[in-house]
Amino acid sequence: LTVDSVASIISSSLERVRALRNEVTAQSERLSEQLRTSVLDGLAHAFKTPLTTISVASAGLAEVAELPEEQRGELLGLIRKEAERLNLITEQVLRTARLEWDKVLTLTCVNLRVLLEETISVLGERAAGKIGIVQQTERMTIEADRAVLKIAFEQILENALKYGDPGVRVTVLVAVQGSTATISIHNHGSYISPKEQQLVFTKFYRSPTVVHRANGTGIGLSVAQHAVTAHGGTITIRSDKGEGTTFVITLPITEEEGES
Structure with a gap:
């Protein structure tokens, strides 16, 4: 009878530990998902500025047939710079998307x-x-x-x-x-x-x-x-x-x- 009682207490305690562990794990996963979603939102938000700059600079090159060489070089340099920035942001997005739950x-x-x-x-x-x-x-x-x-x-x-x-x-x-x-x-x-x-x-x-x-x-x-x-x-x-x-x-x- 004593052994049965002790076994019952141990079993009940283990069950509570498992339930608590599952709850903590679930909460951790929810927080990780929230953070990952927020980071991806932020990175997506960051795409807007360089895309706008590239669009405007490209339009300037297309609309003005004969730009002075200096201005043309500035616009091309701006497009190149913002394209590189987009590349870095893309790398951040991909890195974030690959993150594991416990390595956010x-x-x-x-x-x-x-x-x-x-x-x-x-x-x-x-x-x-x-x-x-x-x-x-x-x-x-x-x-x-x-x-x-x-x-x-x-x-x-x-x-x-x-x-x-x-x-x-x-x-x-x-x-x-x-x-x-x-x-x-x-x-x-x-x-x-x-x-x-x-x-x-x-x-x-x-x-x-x-x-x-x-x-x-x-x-x-x-x-x-x-x-x-x-x-x-x-x-x-x-x-x-x-x-x-x-x-x-x-x-x-x-x-x-x-x-x-």
Whole structure:
């Protein structure tokens, strides 16, 4: 009788462990699927700008029969540059599509300033001379998936440039407190009401106050939030009608300094 009772207890405990393990696995798969979908959305969203540039440059070459050699060379160079950018984005899409459920993120030591500078470079003419980085700390290394985090920064910086006052620089402030890195991206001129500060992270949501100011799909900030959350971080908004809007990203930081 004692053996039967113990066996029954063990069997019941094992069943609960199996149920819990299945539940954790299912939840992990759901989160992985959400992240992968968001990353693919972001990469697809990134196709739009180079395609538009190539289309416009090609139209210019086709419509003007005799362009000066210098202008013709500039347009051809622009088409080549954006075609290369599309190729890189395509590689990212394919890499993301091949990711296994338990390998959504490929973590390496990444220097935040270097990554931000690379992101600004990717934005090209839209960001040239329009974004300033203020570094308040020497510790800049975090453990992150370089490609995924770059997508998040690109979406937020592009958003800040798009809706800020023309001619006013976007400020990126990087600071560290304890084991947390904080990246604050501020533009002047935009305002997001408290009611909308969570809605803007909803896929396809676009505020009625800005829908006519600039083109957009409402995907970018949703992608950014998923990417930041996957890294164990948070993203919040501070907004004031007089001061503008700041997106505040927090990320865990590694103990030892390194660069990638």
